[in-house]
Amino acid sequence: xxxxxxVTIRDVAQAAGCSVATASRVLNxxxxxxxEVRERVERAARDLDFSFSSIGRALQSRRSMTIGxxxxxxxxxxxxxxxxxxxxxxxxxxxxxLISCSxxxxxxxxxxxxxxxxxxxxxxxxxMVAPDxxxxxxxxxxxxxxxxxxxxxxxxxxxxxxxxxxxxAREVARxxxxxxxxxxxxxxxxxxxxxxxxxxxxxxxAECRARGLPDPVLIEIGEAEASRPDSLAAxxxxxxxxxxxxxxxxxxxxxxxxAARLLGRRVPQDxxxxxxxxxxxxxxLEAPLATIETSPEAMGRQAARSLLEAMQGQVPIQPPALPxxxxxxxxxxAPNPE
Amino acid sequence: xxxxxxVTIRDVAQAAGCSVATASRVLNxxxxxxxEVRERVERAARDLDFSFSSIGRALQSRRSMTIGxxxxxxxxxxxxxxxxxxxxxxxxxxxxxLISCSxxxxxxxxxxxxxxxxxxxxxxxxxMVAPDxxxxxxxxxxxxxxxxxxxxxxxxxxxxxxxxxxxxAREVARxxxxxxxxxxxxxxxxxxxxxxxxxxxxxxxAECRARGLPDPVLIEIGEAEASRPDSLAAxxxxxxxxxxxxxxxxxxxxxxxxAARLLGRRVPQDxxxxxxxxxxxxxxLEAPLATIETSPEAMGRQAARSLLEAMQGQVPIQPPALPxxxxxxxxxxAPNPE
DNA sequence: TTGTAGGCGTTATCAG
DNA sequence: CTGATAACGCCTACAA
Numbered sequence: 001x002x003x004x005x006x007v008t009i010r011d012v013a014q015a016a017g018c019s020v021a022t023a024s025r026v027l028n029x030x031x032x033x034x035x036e037v038r039e040r041v042e043r044a045a046r047d048l049d050f051s052f053s054s055i056g057r058a059l060q061s062r063r064s065m066t067i068g069x070x071x072x073x074x075x076x077x078x079x080x081x082x083x084x085x086x087x088x089x090x091x092x093x094x095x096x097x098l099i100s101c102s103x104x105x106x107x108x109x110x111x112x113x114x115x116x117x118x119x120x121x122x123x124x125x126x127x128m129v130a131p132d133x134x135x136x137x138x139x140x141x142x143x144x145x146x147x148x149x150x151x152x153x154x155x156x157x158x159x160x161x162x163x164x165x166x167x168x169a170r171e172v173a174r175x176x177x178x179x180x181x182x183x184x185x186x187x188x189x190x191x192x193x194x195x196x197x198x199x200x201x202x203x204x205x206a207e208c209r210a211r212g213l214p215d216p217v218l219i220e221i222g223e224a225e226a227s228r229p230d231s232l233a234a235x236x237x238x239x240x241x242x243x244x245x246x247x248x249x250x251x252x253x254x255x256x257x258x259a260a261r262l263l264g265r266r267v268p269q270d271x272x273x274x275x276x277x278x279x280x281x282x283x284x285l286e287a288p289l290a291t292i293e294t295s296p297e298a299m300g301r302q303a304a305r306s307l308l309e310a311m312q313g314q315v316p317i318q319p320p321a322l323p324x325x326x327x328x329x330x331x332x333x334a335p336n337p338e
Numbered sequence: 339x340x341x342x343x344x345v346t347i348r349d350v351a352q353a354a355g356c357s358v359a360t361a362s363r364v365l366n367x368x369x370x371x372x373x374e375v376r377e378r379v380e381r382a383a384r385d386l387d388f389s390f391s392s393i394g395r396a397l398q399s400r401r402s403m404t405i406g407x408x409x410x411x412x413x414x415x416x417x418x419x420x421x422x423x424x425x426x427x428x429x430x431x432x433x434x435x436l437i438s439c440s441x442x443x444x445x446x447x448x449x450x451x452x453x454x455x456x457x458x459x460x461x462x463x464x465x466m467v468a469p470d471x472x473x474x475x476x477x478x479x480x481x482x483x484x485x486x487x488x489x490x491x492x493x494x495x496x497x498x499x500x501x502x503x504x505x506x507a508r509e510v511a512r513x514x515x516x517x518x519x520x521x522x523x524x525x526x527x528x529x530x531x532x533x534x535x536x537x538x539x540x541x542x543x544a545e546c547r548a549r550g551l552p553d554p555v556l557i558e559i560g561e562a563e564a565s566r567p568d569s570l571a572a573x574x575x576x577x578x579x580x581x582x583x584x585x586x587x588x589x590x591x592x593x594x595x596x597a598a599r600l601l602g603r604r605v606p607q608d609x610x611x612x613x614x615x616x617x618x619x620x621x622x623l624e625a626p627l628a629t630i631e632t633s634p635e636a637m638g639r640q641a642a643r644s645l646l647e648a649m650q651g652q653v654p655i656q657p658p659a660l661p662x663x664x665x666x667x668x669x670x671x672a673p674n675p676e
Numbered sequence: 677t678t679g680t681a682g683g684c685g686t687t688a689t690c691a692g
Numbered sequence: 693c694t695g696a697t698a699a700c701g702c703c704t705a706c707a708a
């Protein structure tokens with residue numbers, strides 16, 4: 001039952017009555033072989049149901065044909081979609097995807113990179129808490145392993161697939177200001193471990209300032225509050241004068257809407273809300289969510305493409321930021337004149 | 339710059355002035371060694387920043403310490419969460435996760451299994467279009483590779499982590515009937531490639547029948563209709579007499595709600611809607627979605643646990659179905675008496 | 677306690 | 693055109 005010993009190229013050679021070298025040449029079409037022996041080898045391989053051991057190959061070729069991918073979490077659809085993008089782009093490249101999640105923990109981040117490297121990944125695609133100060137990442141790169149980032153703004157020495165969070169947030173600010181909002185909040189989850197969130201806030205502030213407004217209030221919350229509407233409502237209640245809130249992602253924006261409802265505040269009449277990411281459900285809501293539309297899947301694809309190029313020895317060039325798009329929605333309107 | 343040649347155990351041995359055998363024994367704590375030489379080896383390893391080549395190890399131990407995971411798509415949060423569950427459960431097991439997506443294609447399914455096997459995965463976790471008739475899967479198993487399924491109902495020969503779709507759907511039917519619905523529809527996406535969907539429909543029908551109702555109308559749609567509310571509305575329009583619809587997943591249920599709105603039909607007064615999965619956003623909606631709550635993450639965890647057990651040589655035992663829970667919501671009410 | 681040697685599956689080199 | 697043979701990095705009898 002248990003075919004414990006798998007069939008190796010040696011078995012094929014033996015069955016075909018030739019040397020392993022010849023069998024290898026035939027099977028790989030990597031060298032000359034008489035039609036006759038070729039035939040014998042191919043048949044033997046078929047009969048024995050032979051397939052190469054990628055481990056044996058890896059050992060001798062020093063390439064594992066494996067790519068390591070690190071993301072904070074697959075429970076976040078944004079990252080899941082990005083990985084899906086990576087996956088599709090790698091589909092026919094012969095590379096397999098090794099994945100790892102850090103749960104937004106910087107230590108786990110570094111450990112994961114090291115593990116991936118110890119598995120001899122030929123390349124790395126990562127989204128981390130702090131790629132710029134990750135020793136493990138630098139080290140991987142210095143060892144000659146190509147690295148490609150996702151979601152992060154460009155960092156010296158790495159190529160990255162990203163959308164310009166700063167600019168996108170400015171666009172949101174523009175929309176808010178245009179409608180007449182002046183008391184504005186920015187709601188952030190995991191502000192300290194997400195450069196995306198920080199860049200969005202920075203851009204948001206920059207544009208507000210440019211329009212002569214004070215910096216928007218930064219409201220940081222934790223996992224707990226994010227998933228508990230009543231907690232979120234309590235927090236919202238601490239900022240009763242705000243007329244508009246920019247949430248650092250769509251899920252949060254929807255949660256804010258829910259919390260507002262709990263407080264009896266109507267969206268958008270009493271409170272405007274905008275999100276970030278452009279998840280599809282947003283447009284199916286009773287009040288379609290105003291948001292910044294992005295394509296995580298495209299990010300994954302681009303990261304994979306950059307990595308493949310680098311692995312082919314091409315000198316890495318940083319592609320431009322991926323496009324984003326402000327999607328209007330019913331959660332955003334002019335503030336209620338009191 | 340390019341540390342092309344990585345440091346091997348041979349280098350360590352040399353630096354420590356001993357044989358590789360001794361170095362191996364020390365580094366693996368797998369045999370005797372004098373305190374002195376142990377010290378030298380450990381220091382050398384540290385100085386040289388040595389780490390084992392998992393490929394070398396895999397070749398000699400015939401274990402890759404890698405687990406292959408196949409899911410239809412990571413763009414579906416249900417599967418993404420399941421993989422996240424697998425991932426967390428594997429965290430400290432020393433195994434790495436190799437992932438692959440089939441995009442709901444049966445051919446790709448088999449190809450993926452073969453690829454995963456050719457990568458010498460030590461175990462397989464899969465959700466497929468048709469695991470019961472997958473030659474590749476059987477073959478993997480016959481080769482002695484432990485296999486664990488996710489989301490599928492138990493199949494002879496495999497252990498699976500699942501929720502009882504049939505029973506869960508019966509529960510939904512019960513709720514519908516209890517409220518007085520008699521003209522009921524089941525909306526399915528990818529009915530032909532999803533045994534989950536089919537089992538849900540079967541259970542749904544069974545319970546309706548048991549209550550003396552005719553089989554619910556089966557409404558099959560494609561990707562296109564699912565993501566286009568107006569198309570979905572058109573389809574809904576073809577079934578004007580239905581008073582309640584059970585959608586095969588939450589996303590679809592939310593889409594139905596949207597489509598109903600487009601048609602000027604109020605939910606739940608004119609049309610009741612229930613979903614399946616229990617995604618978190620469902621409870622944040624203006625009309626919280628009635629649904630069957632499940633935990634994909636738990637499914638992933640359980641599949642991983644079963645697999646680990648099997649890989650430790652334990653005889654596989656099929657764990658019981660994971661629990662589900664009917665979550666009441668505002669999308670479900672008694673039908674409007676005309 | 678330590679070292680030598682063989683082998684895991686593959687490919688590349690180099691003679692025949 | 694073909695076949696030894698030597699790596700690749702590691703582990704483990706078996707000897708010393």
